[in-house]
Amino acid sequence: MQTLSQFMRTHPAGATLLKNGWGTNDFLDVSPKIYKPHSVICRQDDNDDTIFILKSGWAIxxxxxLDGERQIIDTPLGGDIVGFRFVDGPRFASLASITELAVYEISRKALIDAVLSDGRLGNKIACSLARLNAILAEHLVNVGRRNAMSRTAHFLLELEERLSKVGLSDHGRYECPLTQHELADILGMTTVHVNRTLRELRKADLVSFKAGHVEVINRKKLVETAGFDKEYLR
Amino acid sequence: MQTLSQFMRTHPAGATLLKNGWGTNDFLDVSPKIYKPHSVICRQDDNDDTIFILKSGWAIxxxxxLDGERQIIDTPLGGDIVGFRFVDGPRFASLASITELAVYEISRKALIDAVLSDGRLGNKIACSLARLNAILAEHLVNVGRRNAMSRTAHFLLELEERLSKVGLSDHGRYECPLTQHELADILGMTTVHVNRTLRELRKADLVSFKAGHVEVINRKKLVETAGFDKEYLR
DNA sequence: CGGTAATTTGACTGGAGTCAACTATTGTGG
DNA sequence: CCACAATAGTTGACTCCAGTCAAATTACCG
Structure with missing residues (x-):
């Protein structure tokens, strides 16, 4: 089974995280843990200090x-770090698998020790966090300032771009296991309205999202209605 | 004039950023640059690689x-890093001063070199970015899943908490130089609706925001309607 | 003081939410 | 492998929160 250190050296989205030159850290020699679809990997407010690096699969x-609603912050993919906090304390968010998920788990203390002793690691982590930052910021723009149509279009384009970095998207086609309910919680809308919006997008021949399969039909018009500029994902 | 390295050692929100033990880096011996109110410090899509560390003042x-609208991503305060990107390339966002602003400016290359050679710096930067992450994520939750009332209430409480960390808030009272128009661009609402919402909050004796002065009136009820839990700002 | 920017208010509109029913799909145990 | 339950998707009718448009009124600044 592939260890974290091997994964880091070979992962296509190495840019996302850490690439080479520090495969000597002991804590990297961990094997991924496998979770079943729809299992909770960690819970908001819990107090453990595990940090997760996703190997493969979809997660939210x-x-x-308090009122039972939720906002999905991100859909991390292979290579992404999850749960890095600036200080000890209860978790900010929950992490759940959508598909089967392979995850490297390391303790915050171990990671921080390694960062302290190797500047290259710190740099990689910082860069990874900066990328997450940009993704979050654009997500915020999306929810705060775009209407249902362009918001949905934008998200589907972002997914395509992120997936293509890890080889999971091809010519505007990709598999997306998210339900419309999950989509709604990502986009800050209701399930019903997501449904209607997807219908509109399909009727306008922009994208189709059917049975877990996404297909970009008219990229030019789609990018236009989304106001999408992939620069932030570089 | 206080250099960056001196600032770091004495800044009250040291936790936000870098505290001690690395005042020996040359690049830290820079003086802050002063900007007038309402000046643009850097522009989205520009290609310079300056990174900013705020010393004092308000910024957005x-x-x-494309349609001329904007979403304000954050209101960085003293001690916050702005503009750290994971890769070279055009800027993701613009930074503008609201009040007079003092800013330390360093080049991305210099900062990264320093990170590479000193793990402690990398750690501090990573922690600072992780904090920004949490703030952005909560901002997203706010805009995506809370109505005008609790959204506005939440933001005013977040400001209070962040300001109190740098000694700018006292017993639920603080100065806030943001206009209602800027507030609207933060909260993903219109100016008109921000105005009405602030009136509601005042009428309900929760908070008042008048002439740049914010005052928490009934904290318990305010926290409740906001669904505010300051843990993410620790 | 005069002009610009910011705030406030009213009347009206509309996009997205709510409620509710129905259909399609998936998955599971007998 | 089917029955049936549970989950996911779809659609219509109606509501409402927030947006739009427009016009004061007030505060700020040179």
């Missing part, structure tokens, strides 16, 4: 509100 | 859309 990172 | 970090 979300924050639940 | 925002992203403009």
């Amino acid at each position: 990172l979300y924050r639940g509100l | 970090l925002y992203r403009g859309l």
Whole structure:
């Protein structure tokens, strides 16, 4: 089974995280843990200090509100770090698998020790966090300032771009295991309205999202209605 | 004039960023640059590689859309890093001063070199970015899943908490130089609706925001309607 | 003081939410 | 392998929160 250190050296989205030159850290020699679809990997408010690096599969990172609603913060993919906090304390968000998920788990203390002793690691982590930052910021723009149509279009384009970095998208086609309900919690809309919006997008021959399969039909018009500029994902 | 390295050692929100033990880096011996109110410090899509560390004053970090709208991503305060990107390339967002602003400016290359040679710096940067992450994520939750009332209430409480960390808030009272128009661009609402919402909050004796002065009136009820839990700002 | 920017208010509109029913798909145990 | 339950998707009718448009009124600044 592939260890974290091997994964890092060979992962296509190495840019996302850490690439080479520090495969000597002991803590990297861990094997991935496998989770079943729809299992909870960690819970908001829990107090453990595990940090996760996803190897493969789909997951959602979300924050639940008191009234039972939730906002999905991100859909981390292979190579992404999840749960790195600036200080000890209860978790900010929950992480759940959508598909079967392979995850490297390391303790915050171990990672920080390694960062302290090797500047290259710190740099890689910082860069990875900066990328997450850009993704979050664009997500915020999306929810705060775009209407249902362009918001949905934008998200589907972002997914395509992110998936293509890890080889999971091809010519505007990719598999997406998210339900419309999950989509709604990502986009800050209701399930019903997501449904209607997807219908509109299909009727306008922009994208189709059917049975877990996404297909970009008219990229030019789609990018236009989304106001999408992939630069932030570089 | 206080250099960056001196600032870091004495800044009250040291936790936000870098505290001690690395004041020996040359690049830290820079003086802050002073900007007038309402000046643009850097522009989205520009290609310079300066990174900013705020010393004092209010600023907004925002992203403009093609249709002329904008979403304010964050209101960075003293001690916050702005503009750290994971890779070279055009800027993601613009930074503008609201009040007079003092800013330390360093080049991305210099900062990265320093990170590479000193793990402690990398750690501090990573922690600072992780904090920004949490703030962005909560901002997203706010805009995506809370209505005008609790959204506005939540933001005012977040400001209070962040300001109190740098000694700018006292017993639920603080100065806030943001206009209602800027507030609207932060909260993903219109100016008109921000105005009405602030009136509601005042009428309900929760908070008042008048003439740049914010005052928490009934904290318990305010926290409740906001669904505010300051843990993410620790 | 005069002009510009910011705030406030009212009347009206509309996009997205709510409620509710129905259909399609998936998955599971007998 | 089917029956049937549970989950996911779809659609219509109606509501409402927030947006739009427009016009004061007030605060700020040179």
